[in-house]
Amino acid sequence: MKTLIFKTASAYLLPLLxxxxxxxxxxxxxxxxxxxxxxxxxxxxxxxxxxxNGIERTKNIVKFHPGFLMPVGLLLALLAGALPxxxxxxxxxxxxxxQAVPVIGSVGTALFxxxxxxxxxIGVTLTIIFxxxxxx
Amino acid sequence: xxxLLVIIIGLLxxxxxxxxxxxxxxxxxxxxxxxxxxxxxxxxxxxxxxxxKPPIIEETEKMLGELYADPVPQALILxxxxxxxxxxxxAIILIKRAYKVVKTDDLDEMNATDEDL
Amino acid sequence: xxxxxxxxPVIFQLFVAVILMFSWNSKNLQKLISVIGSLIALLxxxxxxxxxxQEGIQSMQAGGWMAPFGITFVAxxxxxxxxxxxxxxxxxxxxxxxxxxxxxxxxxxxxxxxHLLIMGLSGAFLTGDIxxxxxxxxxxxxxxxxxLTIGGEKAxxxxxxxxxxxxxxxxxxxxxxxAILYGLTGSLNMADLSLQIxxxxxxxxxxxxxxxxxxxxxxxxxxxxxxFWLPASYHTPPPAISAIFGGLLTKVGVYxxxxxxxxxxxxxxxxxxxxxxxxxxxxxxxxxxxxIQNNIRKVFSYLIICHIGFMLAGLGIYSTIAIAGAIFxxxxxxxxxxxxxxxxxxxxxxxxxxxxxLLGGFYKDKPLLSLLMAVPLFSLVGIPPLxxxxxxxxxxxxxxxxxxxxxxxxxxxxxxxTLFIIARMWAAVFWKDGAALPKKKQIKYFExxxxxxxxxxxxxxxxxxxxSLAIGFGAEWIMQMAIHIxxxxxxxxxxxQAVLGI
Numbered sequence: 001m002k003t004l005i006f007k008t009a010s011a012y013l014l015p016l017l018x019x020x021x022x023x024x025x026x027x028x029x030x031x032x033x034x035x036x037x038x039x040x041x042x043x044x045x046x047x048x049x050x051x052x053n054g055i056e057r058t059k060n061i062v063k064f065h066p067g068f069l070m071p072v073g074l075l076l077a078l079l080a081g082a083l084p085x086x087x088x089x090x091x092x093x094x095x096x097x098x099q100a101v102p103v104i105g106s107v108g109t110a111l112f113x114x115x116x117x118x119x120x121x122i123g124v125t126l127t128i129i130f131x132x133x134x135x136x
Numbered sequence: 137x138x139x140l141l142v143i144i145i146g147l148l149x150x151x152x153x154x155x156x157x158x159x160x161x162x163x164x165x166x167x168x169x170x171x172x173x174x175x176x177x178x179x180x181x182x183x184x185x186x187x188x189k190p191p192i193i194e195e196t197e198k199m200l201g202e203l204y205a206d207p208v209p210q211a212l213i214l215x216x217x218x219x220x221x222x223x224x225x226x227a228i229i230l231i232k233r234a235y236k237v238v239k240t241d242d243l244d245e246m247n248a249t250d251e252d253l
Numbered sequence: 254x255x256x257x258x259x260x261x262p263v264i265f266q267l268f269v270a271v272i273l274m275f276s277w278n279s280k281n282l283q284k285l286i287s288v289i290g291s292l293i294a295l296l297x298x299x300x301x302x303x304x305x306x307q308e309g310i311q312s313m314q315a316g317g318w319m320a321p322f323g324i325t326f327v328a329x330x331x332x333x334x335x336x337x338x339x340x341x342x343x344x345x346x347x348x349x350x351x352x353x354x355x356x357x358x359x360x361x362x363x364x365x366x367x368h369l370l371i372m373g374l375s376g377a378f379l380t381g382d383i384x385x386x387x388x389x390x391x392x393x394x395x396x397x398x399x400x401l402t403i404g405g406e407k408a409x410x411x412x413x414x415x416x417x418x419x420x421x422x423x424x425x426x427x428x429x430x431x432a433i434l435y436g437l438t439g440s441l442n443m444a445d446l447s448l449q450i451x452x453x454x455x456x457x458x459x460x461x462x463x464x465x466x467x468x469x470x471x472x473x474x475x476x477x478x479x480x481f482w483l484p485a486s487y488h489t490p491p492p493a494i495s496a497i498f499g500g501l502l503t504k505v506g507v508y509x510x511x512x513x514x515x516x517x518x519x520x521x522x523x524x525x526x527x528x529x530x531x532x533x534x535x536x537x538x539x540x541x542x543x544x545i546q547n548n549i550r551k552v553f554s555y556l557i558i559c560h561i562g563f564m565l566a567g568l569g570i571y572s573t574i575a576i577a578g579a580i581f582x583x584x585x586x587x588x589x590x591x592x593x594x595x596x597x598x599x600x601x602x603x604x605x606x607x608x609x610x611l612l613g614g615f616y617k618d619k620p621l622l623s624l625l626m627a628v629p630l631f632s633l634v635g636i637p638p639l640x641x642x643x644x645x646x647x648x649x650x651x652x653x654x655x656x657x658x659x660x661x662x663x664x665x666x667x668x669x670x671t672l673f674i675i676a677r678m679w680a681a682v683f684w685k686d687g688a689a690l691p692k693k694k695q696i697k698y699f700e701x702x703x704x705x706x707x708x709x710x711x712x713x714x715x716x717x718x719x720x721s722l723a724i725g726f727g728a729e730w731i732m733q734m735a736i737h738i739x740x741x742x743x744x745x746x747x748x749x750q751a752v753l754g755i
Contacts, residue, residue, distance in 0.1 A: 030192070036218060071274035078267055090257040091264065092316040128225050132232070156422070161414070168421050175428040182436025208441070212384055216428060219391045223424075226398055227417060233402070234410045246411040249485045 002052075010052035014061075017045035025118050026111075035114035039121025046126060055133050066130065069123030077116025080109040141181045148174030159243045161231045168227065172220045176213045183209025256311040259328040259379060262298050262336050266372035269294070273365040280359045284351045287364045291344040294371070298340040302333040306734075310741075310751035312381065320753050321445040327381035327752055331580070331738045335378045335508060338584060341720060342500045342591045343371040345713040349595050350493040352702065352709035353602065358491065361403050370396035370497065377505050381752055383434065383517075384441045386509065387427055390473070394420045397502060400494045401486065412486035419482035423472035430465035433458065434517075444752035447516045447745055463518040467528070470513070474506025476565060477534040480558045484542065487557070488550035488607070492598020495550060499557055500591030504583060507564050511579070515742040520571055529569025533663040536562030540670030548607045549597045549682070552674060553590070556633065559667055560586050566660055567648055575651025577739035581731060582644030585632065585724055589640065592629040592717035599626075599710055600682065602699040604690055609678060613687025622711070623683050628718040630679065632725065634672045640724040643732060 021041035028034030050058035084093040096108035148170050155167030188203035238246060269290035276282045305311055305328050315324040328336075347367065354363055373392035380386050397420075401413045435441060437458060438449035453459055468479070475483040483503070487495055514520055520528060539559030546552045560582070567579020597607065603619070604612055616623040628639075635641030645668060652660045692698070699707060724731055741747055749755070 036214075071271050074267070074274070075271045078264065078271060082264055085257055088257070090313050090315060090317050091260045094316065124222070128229070132229065156418075164418060168418070168425070171422070171425045172428075175425050175432060178429060179432040179435065182432050184436075206439075208435070212431075212435070215384070215388060219388070222395060223391070223398075223421060226395065227421070230398070230402060230410070230413060230417060233405060234414055237405065237407050237410050243414075246414060248408045249412045249415070249489060251408075 007052045010049050014045050014049045017048070018042055021045065021118075025114060028114055029110060035117030036121055038114075039118040040125060042118070042122050043125035043129070047129060050129075050133070055130065059130065062126070066123050066126035069119045070127075073116040073119030073121075073123060075116070076119065077113050080112035080116060083109055137185060138181065141177060141185075145174050145177050145181065148177065161234065161241050161243060164243070165224070165227050165231060169220070169224055172216070172224075176216050179209050179212050179216070183212075255313065256304075256328075257313055259301060259311050259313050260315075260326050262294060262301060262340065262375045263372055263379060265290075265294055265297055266368050266375060270365045270368040270372065273368060274362070277362070280356055283359060283364045287347045287368065288344075288351060290368065291340070291347040291371075295337075295340040295344050298333070298337040298375075301328060302330075302337045305330055305333040310747060312751045321440055321442045324385050325381035325442055325444070325752050326379050327444075327748065328379055329738075329741060329748055329751070330734060331508075331512075331742070332378045334584065334734065334738070335504075335587075336375050338587045339371060339374045339378065339501060341717075342497060342587060343367075345591060345595070345717045346493050346497045346500075348709050348716070349496065349598070349713040352706040352713075353493050353598055354491060355404070355697075358403050363400070363403060366396050366399045366403075367497070370400065374501055374505055378508060381443050382441055383431055383443055383446065383513075386443075387424070387431060390427065390505075390509075391424060393502065393505065394424065397498060400497075401490050403494075404491070406489075409489045412489035415482045416486035419472055419479075423469050426465055426472070427469035430462050430469055433462045433465070437462070442752065443512070443516055444745075444749040447749055448753075450517055459518070460524070463514075463524060466513050466518070467510070467524075470506045470510045471531070472506075474503045474510060474565075475535075475558050475561055477531050477538060477562075480535070480539070480561075483558060484546075484551055484554040487554040488548055492550075492594055492601065496591045496594035496598070499553060499594045500587050503557055503561055504587050507561060507583060510565070511568060511576070511742065514568055515576075516745050516748065520568070525569055525571050528565060529657070529660060532562045532565035532569045533660065534562075535559070535565060536663050536667035536670075540667050540674070543674050544670065547609050549600065549609060549612075549678065550594065550607050552609075552678060553593050553597060556671060556674065557590055559671065560590075560633075562667060563645065563648060563664065566664060567651065570648070570651045570655055570657055570660060572651050572655055573736065573739045573743050574647055574654065576742055577732070577735040578644050578647030578649075578651055580735040580738050581647055581728075582641070584731060584735070585640040585644055585721070588717055588721050588724065589629050589632050592714060592721065593633065595710070595714050595717070596626045596629060599699070599714060602697075602702075602710070604687075605693050605696050605698065606690060609681040611688070611690060612682045613685040614683075615687070616683040617687075625711075625715060625718055626683075627679075629714075629721060630675050632721045634675050635668060638725050640721050640728070642725070643728045647732070647735070 021038045024033040024041055025035055025038035028038065046058055049061065081092045084095055085091060087095065094108050094110045096106055100106040152167045152171030152174060155163045155170060158164065183206050186203055186205055188205045191200060191204040191207045193200055235241060269286065273283050273286055276286060310327065310329040313326040314320060315326065350367065370393060373389050373396060377386060377389035377393060380389060398413065398417055401416060402409060434446065437453050438446055440446055440449050450459060472479045487498055536559050539555050539562060543552045543555035543559060546555060563582050564579040567575045600612065600615065601607055606612060632639040632641050635645055645664060648664055649661055
């Protein structure tokens with residue numbers, strides 16, 4: 001799709017959608033949302049961009065191979081899950097900071113776990129999409 | 137509502153199995169997707185559908201007072217959806233690759249594994 | 254007893270996989286990390302087994318959520334023993350892969366996926382939650398899909414399609430069964446289900462659910478009418494991958510059958526006889542199927558099916574001694590089948606073919622190596638001091654105690670078929686005079702490999718052969734453990750007590 005309107009809009013949509021995906025990620029603890037949905041949304045932002053500008057341009061924006069996000073996200077989620085073991089709690093127990101951080105709210109291991117999921121989902125989805133669209 | 141869901145689940149399973157019995161690879165994958173959706177709806181149905189509140193305890197209260205929806209089925213379905221998302225993405229890439237290598241969509245022609253080497 | 258560290262075998266494998274992904278570009282570093290990681294994993298699982306043996310069943314509630322609500326991990330002797338065997342096979346396959354896996358496959362992430370597969374297996378053995386078991390099964394199958402298709406030759410892709418389809422179907426059936434089970438009881442915790450299912454009044458629906466579980470796990474463990482995907486796919490990937498598949502993937506289905514059909518659904522007469530009949534037909538069809546094959550790896554694939562029948566027979570007889578026999582056989586089979594596929598890989602590296610018609614003269618060329626290969630081959634047959642014998646002995650003892658003549662007849666028939674097949678293979682591959690085979694260009698032969706790679710391949714086979722000899726000669730120790738496990742399976746009150754505290 002090489003229409004001027006879509007092309008222009010996609011340039012603005014990409015940062016907006018990415019910002020919105022982070023918002024979805026952060027509100028996910030008590031409200032609908034979370035790492036998986038947020039990650040998918042961020043991936044969709046790149047997909048829209050690639051529809052408008054071609055897959056090569058999108059790859060240039062991402063700069064590094066999206067597959068690299070997978071181990072980073074997995075490691076983050078793993079560490080968030082395994083951290084309670086050091087405090088004598090069981091695997092995956094939520095640890096929370098005593099005092100709330102301004103703007104974000106109280107920070108716990110669940111946030112890092114969700115961020116890990118977010119990164120893994122972006123990495124996996126973009127890898128799949130880039131791989132499929134290569135042969136088309 | 138239950139009756140409607142039961143009928144839909146039955147149709148999804150039947151359609152899924154019918155598609156899986158076809159020879160075309162693409163139809164096979166579609167059949168698997170339909171079956172998976174049927175199974176997800178089945179979990180939803182068997183988790184007992186109620187017109188209740190979400191199972192979140194208000195800040196002012198200590199426990200759930202009113203009738204509330206069971207949170208487990210939606211967690212199970214979400215997990216199953218995520219898993220089937222991955223599996224289906226893999227399966228689609230696999231049939232694309234198979235079509236390139238074997239140059240056919242017909243399952244009957246895929247008998248290289250039976251060759252006596 | 255509560256112990257937060259029993260998930261360590263699972264977490265550690267994930268950690269190794271993540272580290273391996275970070276070193277994606279350095280092949281040698283990946284090999285080193287994989288072997289060291291597998292060694293540490295072996296140590297962790299050994300410690301877990303020792304702890305379970307000393308202190309009884311250990312349990313852990315993930316996230317600190319109380320037992321029937323959260324996800325429980327349980328390590329009883331059965332789980333801990335199987336986690337240990339997984340780690341042993343994992344180490345052997347990892348070392349064997351260093352020698353035999355081509356660099357092109359390492360580049361596509363062979364080692365991280367291998368460790369994710371082992372993580373899935375350990376998780377499936379340790380979990381105490383039926384839905385979590387489903388999740389681990391999915392992790393296992395998706396990693397096995399990737400391993401099966403990596404490299405992507407024609408036969409591999411075709412085998413993968415059959416494997417993928419049947420396993421996805423099995424997952425859907427498993428999920429359906431879980432849905433009905435949840436609808437009936439409102440619980441997913443296996444210990445809690447064990448108590449709840451006894452109180453369900455609709456026995457007909459309980460039996461239907463049991464049959465759904467039997468079909469789902471039956472596809473995964475290649476039981477009689479559902480095994481056709483196995484001989485169509487296991488001989489297509491590289492030997493290291495066949496080894497981990499043949500050794501562990503079907504066995505996790507057998508584990509699930511043993512666990513579910515002792516803890517949740519206690520087989521009544523009808524169900525027990527259905528399982529027994531399936532077991533007998535599995536032995537027969539597997540054995541007869543292996544008779545007519547010419548490809549060594551296909552012979553082994555059919556023998557996997559035949560020997561799944563032995564383990565299922567233990568469940569069909571359903572007495573302590575028979576289940577103990579099945580568990581002993583499971584222990585022996587994991588080690589031996591992993592080893593046999595590696596042996597077939599080594600033979601291929603020497604001769605460039607898997608065909609028994611073309612092979613020959615191996616004993617004349619390599620007498621010492623042939624003797625090493627004889628250990629797993631004859632353990633499989635079950636010649637008395639070797640490991641396969643004791644499991645069958647206990648199974649037959651159990652069948653005699655319940656005067657189940659037909660099962661005894663089939664076990665003996667299955668054993669003779671195995672003996673005949675292995676003897677024929679020994680004659681064809683090792684003793685028959687071999688013609689000189691034409692050298693193929695695309696294969697890297699054993700002589701062309703670096704010395705380190707050669708040593709890696711032979712040492713992993715020697716390691717598993719040693720373990721198999723140890724199982725045979727230290728049979729009493731394993732037998733005691735198997736009887737202890739069988740007693741705990743027949744009377745799950747200790748398991749329930751460890752999970753729910755009642």
